[in-house]
Amino acid sequence: MSLLRQPADLSRGLRAAVRAMDFAGNRALQIRAQERGVYFHPSPIEPWFLSTAHSTEDLDRVAAVVRDALAGVPASR
Numbered sequence: 001m002s003l004l005r006q007p008a009d010l011s012r013g014l015r016a017a018v019r020a021m022d023f024a025g026n027r028a029l030q031i032r033a034q035e036r037g038v039y040f041h042p043s044p045i046e047p048w049f050l051s052t053a054h055s056t057e058d059l060d061r062v063a064a065v066v067r068d069a070l071a072g073v074p075a076s077r
Contacts (some may be wrong), residue, residue, distance in 0.1 A: 003022040003029065003073065004020045004022060008020035008021075017045075021045070022045050025074065027042070027074050032072050033069040036063050038061075038065040
């Protein structure tokens with residue numbers, strides 16, 4: 001998951017996508033999620049993966065935490 005400042009055309013390569021990313025917004029999301037116990041890689045270009053080690057309850061909790069954390073992320077610039 002990544003917050004974007006503008007649409008990203010992935011057919012133009014990774015650099016175009018990186019230029020579109022809102023790094024400050026991603027950092028705010030990461031901090032807010034970590035405060036609620038959900039940890040993920042700090043780089044917005046790293047993908048998130050699900051595992052069979054995660055239960056449905058785990059996934060529901062992550063979704064709720066990320067939804068709550070996103071509500072407090074400032075609008076992209």
